[in-house]
Amino acid sequence: MRISARTHYALRAAVALAAAPPGPVPADKIASSQDIPRRFCDNILLQLRRAGLVRSQRGPDGGYWLARPAEEITLADVIRVTEGIEEEIERFPGVAGPLTDIWTAMREHEHALLTEVTLADVVTTAAKDPAAG
């Protein structure tokens, strides 16, 4: 029901990387183009790197790039990193039991959607309709 700012930032950073021409993109560029607080952006990019989603290079002309083609990275891949592993849905006692099925259904739909859409899809959509998306 709620997505953290961190996750939003991570996704936006990932999309920015997907949209950039090949080669390292410095954190500074990502942060400014996506309105992400500079240090926080570092922080998040680092997390994405540790998760193996992006790679990096230090020094002048260094920066970050996607570890895999944008067509092969789904939104779910990114979200999993920043939101962590989701805990299991507990079964409620008594008559409220069926509520669990609702949560499960919702989660599954969510998951289906997010594993279907790739970073490349987002970039393509943005290119087609820059204003409304």
Added chain:
Amino acid sequence: MRISARTHYALRAAVALAAAPPGPVPADKIASSQDIPRRFCDNILLQLRRAGLVRSQRGPDGGYWLARPAEEITLADVIRVTEGIEEEIERFPGVAGPLTDIWTAMREHEHALLTEVTLADVVTTAAKDPAAG
């Protein structure tokens, strides 16, 4: 992506009321049947009453009951009370714009599901298949 314990409790309490025979159900019964901390249950029930979803009566044989038939109260009705009004989804800058559409789609699906299912539906399902829901 996350639902508060408060909301889970509220839904379970509401379902418990929907399942009970007509007449007031004391908070104590609701709390114990649904494993809700006693005082917290009070707290939540009060919130539901203020929102007009349930009614109450003090004194011996007092308690709470649904303000409307269980067929006319949706899960969304309950959730709206405890989770509050959801803020608008902002449009992201630049190439990340289309992400907004994803969130919107997800929210709409969620909303559709939750406004479709009533408390009565949950109770009926529970009655049909007590174990697995």
Added chain:
DNA sequence: CAAATGTCGACTTGTTAAGTAGGAAAATAG
């Protein structure tokens, strides 16, 4: 009156989100 029950606002306590700080390490240019 006593007992059972809801009503109310304030309070506590722990966790998490969001972001910041300070510097170490690496790469490159000169």
Added chain:
DNA sequence: CTATTTTCCTACTTAACAAGTCGACATTTG
């Protein structure tokens, strides 16, 4: 070899929120 640019890393801070508790009061019934 030094200066500069960049990432890397740990730890910290601050504010908000969630979850739950408390104590006292109001109402209803017997």
